Each structure stands twice: as structure tokens, then as C-alpha cells.
Amino acid sequence: MDMKIIKSEKKVCPCCMEEHEVKTVLVNEQASFKDVNVNYEAVYSFCDEAEELFMDDRQMQDNDIRLKDAYRVHEGLLTSVQISDLRAKYGITQSDLCLLLGWGGKTITRYESHQVQDRAHDTILKKIDEDPEWFLELLNEAKEKLPIESYQKYMEAATRLYEKKQDVYLRKAIEASYAGFQGKQILHGNTSLSLDKVVDVIKYFAASEKVTNLYKVKLMKLMWYADALSYKTRGAAITGLVYRALPMGAVPIGHNSxxxxxxxxxxxxxxxxxxxxxxxxxxxxxxxxxxxxxxxxLDIVIDKLGKMSKNDIIAFMHKEQAYIKTAPREVIQFKYAQSLLI
Incomplete structure (x- = not known):
């Protein structure tokens, strides 16, 4: 018999009524649910003496959930564990989630135990899982119906998730704006865009005591000089940013984001x-x-330009061949890094 042992403990075996090691095992099974045949791992106890599988009441309930979760996976629905996990993300109780959604008080309890949700409810649960901003809207609508402690707890959890999700959306938007430059090495400095490096470069400049009055205009110039110097000396920029020639100098595409x-x-x-x-x-x-x-x-750029004022660094950049030979608002090619003034 093909089975996987997951636990073994010595006790009186309900199968043969003798005391010995009783194994808890997983067995691959096939069953039909709502006219759909699914495969799943069922949990049993196994008696070595009688060489028989048997189930207690808890295992019967567990196997019922396993069968229905296999059906959910087959149909593209959230499993009972996934529903429980999405609640855990927000730290919200089963009954309070039902309250937010306007569902019966035991609906989520049933979905996490023995009942398969319909597709309409599944769509709503997936939206809750993927969209903390919507959860925040629902939470505010139900504010008066919740204890203040619960409301604050859910609000804090959802806000953290929203801020994290917001950064993911923002990164995707920035990366999308760079999609058209893929394969054009001379425009992105022979380097694929790395937003992790972009963030760390900004932090590195911001943390340096040698960089004074670091406002946005000056920062953008320092970033271009860092990428240009890296390209000049190593043949590849640091960040993969693409820069345009604007009136006050080089500015990366997506700078506001x-x-x-x-x-x-x-x-x-x-x-x-x-x-x-x-x-x-x-x-x-x-x-x-x-x-x-x-x-x-970065340290070379800081030593050369870190103490310059905004106006000084703008004037300095205006003398660069990269700026002089690039038409206004056009992308600055990294080939001009060879004539860099630092």
C-alpha cells in the first residue's frame, strides 16, 4: 500500500484494541465532488497488527475538507486555508469579516470548515486578499458597528498592507515606463533597471555628511553623474535609469514616482x-x-559635487557634452559619458 507516514505514537489501537505504535499516514485517493473527479491526500490511522487503515471522527472531518479543497483548487477557488490566511493578514475574526461584507455571521466559519463558497463570494474574498485599500473602505463603512479596539487593530494591519502593496504597484508602474527602452543599451547605460539600487543610491547620497542641501534637483544630477561615471569607468551604469535633458539638467524618467x-x-x-x-x-x-x-x-561623485549648491551643479552640468549635444527633453545617450567633466 502506497502511503506516507507523518506521525507515530504508542497508544491503545481502536482497530485491534491492543497497545502498540499507531501510525498516522497520508494516502493518495480519488473522489468525486459536484461531479468533478479530484485527487487528494487523505489522512488515516494505520494498524500494523491488522494491516488496516481506519479513521476517527477528526480525521473524517479533515478528509472532508481535504476533498473540498482539492475541488476548490481544480475550480480556481480559494481553499479553506487560503481563506483563513487572508483573515490572518488583517488579524480579523470570522464574525467581523462577515460583518464587513454584510454576510451571515457564520458564513466564513462554514467556508473555513465544511462548505465550498460560491464563485461570487470567492471573487469578493480574493479582492479582499489582494486589495487592502478596498478592505480599508469596508472597514470605515462598518466603523460604528465594531468595538473601537477591533477597528483600530484592523485599521493598523490594513494600513501596513496597503503601504506595502502601494510600493509594489508603484514599482510596476515605473518598470512599465521603462519597457520601451529594453535592448537600447546606450540609453540605459548597459544596465537593466534596478529599483533596489535606485533606492539605495538615493539613501547613500542622503546619508552622506559630505552632501549638503540635498533637494530633488541636486539629487537628480548626482544620480546622473553616478551612472555616467560608472558607465565611463566600468562600461555599465549603476541603476539602469534613463535620463532626459530638461532645463535644469538631467532628470530620470519616472522621477516623480x-x-x-x-x-x-x-x-x-x-x-x-x-x-x-x-x-x-x-x-x-x-x-x-x-x-x-x-x-x-558614489564616493567620487560626493567628493566632487556633494557640497555644490543647486545652481552650481546645474551650471556645471550645462557644460557637459551630454547636455550640450542632447536636444531639449530628449534622452541623454551614455556615449557622452566618455567626455565627463569629473
Whole structure:
């Protein structure tokens, strides 16, 4: 008999009524549920003396769930474990999730035990699982019906998930804006876009005591110089960013989104008629995506340009062949890095 032993314990065997090691095993089985044939692993106890499989009440319930979960997988529905896991992400009880969704109070309990959800309910549960922003909307609608402690607990968990998800969406959007540059090595510095490196480069500049008054315009120039110098000396840029020639110098495509990436130390500063973006990082930090060679390049840029004012670095960049020979708003080719002034 083909079976997999998962546990063994000495006890009185209900099969032969003798005391000996009773094994808990998994057995591959096939069964039909809602006219669909599915394969699943059923759990049994096995008596060596009688050489027989048998089930207790708990195993019968477990096998019922296993069969129905196999059917769910076959039909593309969430399994009972996945439903339980999505609740655990938000730290929400079965009854409170039903309250948020306007379902009967035992609906989720049944879905996590013996009842297979219909496709409409499954779609809603998947949206809850994938979209913490929607969960936050539902939570606010049900705020008056929940104890304040529960509401705050769910709000904190959902907010953390939303912020994490927001960064994923933002990264995908930035990467999509770079899709058209794939294969054009001279435009992205012979390097595939790495947003992890982009974040670490920004953090590295922001953490340096040798970099003064690091606002967005200056940061963008430092990043271009780092990528250009890396390309000049190593044949490949650090970040894979693509830069355009704007009036104040080189600016990477997607710059407005890049500064919103998670872990970028950006602070919005009210300057009266407009807002400015300041970058500063205090204390000790690690930059796991950067190699020693990357940091060496960044340190050269910091030593040469770190204390320049915004206007000075703009004027300095305007003297670069890369800027002079690139038409306004066009992409700056990395071939001009060979004539870099630093």
C-alpha cells in the first residue's frame, strides 16, 4: 500500500484494541465532488497488527475538507486555508469579516470548515486578499458597528498592507515606463533597471555628511553623474535609469514616482508658493544592493559635487557634452559619458 507516514505514537489501537505504535499516514485517493473527479491526500490511522487503515471522527472531518479543497483548487477557488490566511493578514475574526461584507455571521466559519463558497463570494474574498485599500473602505463603512479596539487593530494591519502593496504597484508602474527602452543599451547605460539600487543610491547620497542641501534637483544630477561615471569607468551604469535633458539638467524618467518609493528618505517642505523635496538620512544604514565598486563611484561623485549648491551643479552640468549635444527633453545617450567633466 502506497502511503506516507507523518506521525507515530504508542497508544491503545481502536482497530485491534491492543497497545502498540499507531501510525498516522497520508494516502493518495480519488473522489468525486459536484461531479468533478479530484485527487487528494487523505489522512488515516494505520494498524500494523491488522494491516488496516481506519479513521476517527477528526480525521473524517479533515478528509472532508481535504476533498473540498482539492475541488476548490481544480475550480480556481480559494481553499479553506487560503481563506483563513487572508483573515490572518488583517488579524480579523470570522464574525467581523462577515460583518464587513454584510454576510451571515457564520458564513466564513462554514467556508473555513465544511462548505465550498460560491464563485461570487470567492471573487469578493480574493479582492479582499489582494486589495487592502478596498478592505480599508469596508472597514470605515462598518466603523460604528465594531468595538473601537477591533477597528483600530484592523485599521493598523490594513494600513501596513496597503503601504506595502502601494510600493509594489508603484514599482510596476515605473518598470512599465521603462519597457520601451529594453535592448537600447546606450540609453540605459548597459544596465537593466534596478529599483533596489535606485533606492539605495538615493539613501547613500542622503546619508552622506559630505552632501549638503540635498533637494530633488541636486539629487537628480548626482544620480546622473553616478551612472555616467560608472558607465565611463566600468562600461555599465549603476541603476539602469534613463535620463532626459530638461532645463535644469538631467532628470530620470519616472522621477516623480521614484521619490515616492518605499524607504526613500524624502520629506516634502513647504516653501510658500511651492513645495520642495528634501532628502536626508541620519544614523547608520546599510545599502545591501550596492557593491563596493558602486560605493566607490558614489564616493567620487560626493567628493566632487556633494557640497555644490543647486545652481552650481546645474551650471556645471550645462557644460557637459551630454547636455550640450542632447536636444531639449530628449534622452541623454551614455556615449557622452566618455567626455565627463569629473
Amino acid at each position: 521614484i521619490i515616492d518609493l518605499k524607504d526613500v528618505p524624502c520629506e516634502e517642505v513647504d516653501m510658500g508658493e511651492t513645495n520642495a523635496y528634501h532628502f536626508q538620512l541620519s544614523g547608520k544604514h546599510t545599502f545591501p544592493s550596492l557593491s563596493k565598486e558602486d560605493k566607490y563611484i
